Amino acid sequence: MSTTGALPLEPAPGLGGEQAETLTRQDRAALRPPWRQPLALVGGGIILFWAVVAIFAPLLAPHPPNLEFGPILAPPSAAYPLGTDELGRDVLSRVIFGARLSLPLAALLVVAAMSIGSLLGAVAGYFGGLVDAIFMRLADLVLAFPGIILALAVAAALGANLVNAVIAVIVVDWPQYARLARSMVLGARSSEYVTSARLLGSSGWRTMWVELRPNIAGPILVLGALDMGNAVILLSGLSFLGLGAQPPTAEWGAMVSEGVANFFNYWIGLFPGLAILTVVLAFNFVGDALRDILDPRTARMLGK
Amino acid sequence: MSGDRRAVPPAVPGAPLLEVEAIDVSYARHGHSPVRAVTGASLTVGPGEVVGLVGESGCGKSTLGRAAVGLVAPSAGQVRYRGRPVEVLARGARPRWLRSLQMVFQDPYASLNPRRRVGRQIADAAALGAGAALDGKASSDRVGELLDRVGLSPGVAQRYPHEFSGGQCQRIAIARALAAQPDCIVADEPISALDASAQAQIANLLAGIAAQSGLGMLFISHDLSVVRKIADRTVVMYFGRVVESGPTAPVWARPAHPYTRALINAVPRAGAGGTLPAELPGDVPDPARPPAGCRFHPRCPEVMDSCRTTDPPGVDIAPGWQSVCLRAQPLPATTTGAGEVPGAAEVAGRPEA
Structure with missing residues (x-):
């Protein structure tokens, strides 16, 4: 799990205390809305492309993904645009069907990690004390390990299949959301609108859900967008190492792994690898644009 | 619904509405001796009475106000509302009988939730004060009525706080406090963050509400001229102590x-001839x-x-x-x-x- 170092872990101070800052050219570029930033546009386009591919996979793919019908290890040609693998399956069809796994699973696990992490973090920040200590030490424990190593250990302990791989990634992924949610709840907890709600008789849980949630949702959703690329990499990484999708499932990471076994038939590993590369890059482009907008420094200059 | 809200506590007959009796409030400081922000301060607020609490910045008047509604715990002395000790706000929800003791804050923007429509915030306050959710029609009627009472059009309920000026936000904050059907309001510097024309309007609005509904009000301010206008009694604090308290007119004279x-x-x-x-x-x-x-x-x-x-x-x-x-x-x-x-x-x- 890469640390999202540039992402603001502290909430933007709403009022007062800002020193006057001047806009640099880069700042101004970051202030443009995402639909006017070329990288964000390219990223959005690629995500859209892969989403369409995933949805219409049966229509787009020339063959079923697991049908062993063609010549074995045929190089790319007019009949097989991306070649065939060692079992005579069409690589293009398998890459297309792979999108049906990687994208929804990445979205699913980001949503799950985001929900679990923000809930635990918000509870820790709001109630403090022992609850805070327990949840955040747990988060520190997870963050102390390199993400892929811990995910490997968890996936290996649970057993090698795709469901367990998703669980393993959720286990290593939630703490960053917990830390962000906690810091934002800490910032908002003492604000007067929270005090007002408490004086009116709002319970702790209601205050958190009704009053605080809308105020901390933005940065957490941006972190989620930034995290999508990460999730795709982790999940295909586990499959590549044999701890995720099992043969004959058409999964990009597993296909790259097959490509390694057939090193001199470059097309088997190259094209699923390119698929991973483009998806991850696209999510990072979009996430970066969103982060710039929510960065406290640029947000302050926007007069937010 | 207001009936059962009032029926919850066995109110002590003859007790003043809000009674602060000889309270000390200390703030612990890490590695230093604690600071006593308030020392032996007492005051009472009766129904329909506006009590002005004045003093310079840092004299402990806001701390006294926060202690009066149970936001900070006094280290000595007691705060009583309707003769019953005020519970300090802890993790649980505030008890129903205490919800008629409300507070209005200094910064009108900070005291409204920036991401919620003002109508929703007022409706929630009404539901919490009544202890039961109102149905859609009754709820929007009540919101409209409250907005009307503070001099805003009922149509603004669909807007967000950032669409209003400071004075309008303070009106909305007051409407939200009124939604809980308060019998006593502690107003902590409610006009200090507003511009001059809005200050007078909000001060008059608060005084009018106290006079019409017979609710008691502790009006904390450093602006003596406003306190003189609207307060029935004036309490002067210096450095954590109440140094003088009495009816406004003679104290002023x-x-x-x-x-x-x-x-x-x-x-x-x-017209002071330019003298400072x-x-x-x-x-x-x-x-x-x-x-x-x-x-x-x-x-x-x-x-x-x-x-x-x-x-x-x-x-x-x-x-x-x-x-x-x-x-x-x-x-x-x-x-x-x-x-x-x-x-x-x-x-x-x-x-x-």
């Missing part, structure tokens, strides 16, 4: 405490090391030797009018307590205000 005199003299007057208001020399002492004797003596223009050693007791100037000063003496009409006051024989200089 013949202030008994030198600090009250200094505050009143510091109010700029129109009198200034009080010196600064508020370090709260961690309060001066011995009377807390005001390092700055007092009328200081005596005994002030440096004797902590002055409260002197009843007249019924309901107290001053904590060694020089204070009762007005001729009263006879109580005159003999007990050391230094009372000395003439207290009371300039005409």
Whole structure:
């Protein structure tokens, strides 16, 4: 799990205390809305492309993904645009069907990690004390390990299949959301609108859900967008190492792994690898644009 | 629904609405001795009464207000609402009987949730105050009625706080407090963050609400001219202590405490021929090391030797009018307590205000 170092872990101070800052050219570029930033546009386009591919996979793919019908290890040609693998399956069809796994699973696990992490973090920040200590030490424990190593250990302990791989990634992924949610709840907890709600008789849980949630949702959703690329990499990484999708499932990471076994038939590993590369890059482009907008420094200059 | 809300506590008959009795509030500081923000402060607020609490910045008036609604715990003394001790806000929801003790804050933008429509916030306050959710029609009717009461159009319920000016936000915050059907409101510097025209409107609105609905109000402000206009009684705080309290008109006309005199003299007057208001020399002492004797003596223009050693007791100037000063003496009409006051024989200089 890469640390999202540039992402603001502290909430933007709403009022007062800002020193006057001047806009640099880069700042101004970051202030443009995402639909006017070329990288964000390219990223959005690629995500859209892969989403369409995933949805219409049966229509787009020339063959079923697991049908062993063609010549074995045929190089790319007019009949097989991306070649065939060692079992005579069409690589293009398998890459297309792979999108049906990687994208929804990445979205699913980001949503799950985001929900679990923000809930635990918000509870820790709001109630403090022992609850805070327990949840955040747990988060520190997870963050102390390199993400892929811990995910490997968890996936290996649970057993090698795709469901367990998703669980393993959720286990290593939630703490960053917990830390962000906690810091934002800490910032908002003492604000007067929270005090007002408490004086009116709002319970702790209601205050958190009704009053605080809308105020901390933005940065957490941006972190989620930034995290999508990460999730795709982790999940295909586990499959590549044999701890995720099992043969004959058409999964990009597993296909790259097959490509390694057939090193001199470059097309088997190259094209699923390119698929991973483009998806991850696209999510990072979009996430970066969103982060710039929510960065406290640029947000302050926007007069937010 | 207001019936069962009021039925919850067995209110002590004859008790004042809000009663702050000799409270101390200390703030613990890491690695330092604790700061006593409020020391032995008392005041009462009756139904329909506006009590103005004045004093300079940092004198503990906001802390006193927060203690009065149960936001901070007093380290000594007690706050009672309808004769029952006010519970300090903890993790659970505030008890129903206490929800009719409400607060209005200084910063109108900070006191409204920026991401929720103002109508929703007011409707939630009404539901929480009543202890039951209102159905859609009743709820929107109530919101409209409350917005109308604070002088806003019911149509603004669909908007967000950032679409309003500071004065309008404060009106919405007041409407939200009123939604809980309060019997007592603590207004903590409700006009300090507003511009001049909005200040007068909000002050008049609050005074009008207190007069119409017979709710008690503790109006905390450093603006004496506003307090003079709207408060029935004035309480003056200096450095964590209540130094003078009494009916506004006589306190203003013949202030008994030198600090009250200094505050009143510091109010700029129109038509004063360009003279600057009198200034009080010196600064508020370090709260961690309060001066011995009377807390005001390092700055007092009328200081005596005994002030440096004797902590002055409260002197009843007249019924309901107290001053904590060694020089204070009762007005001729009263006879109580005159003999007990050391230094009372000395003439207290009371300039005409």
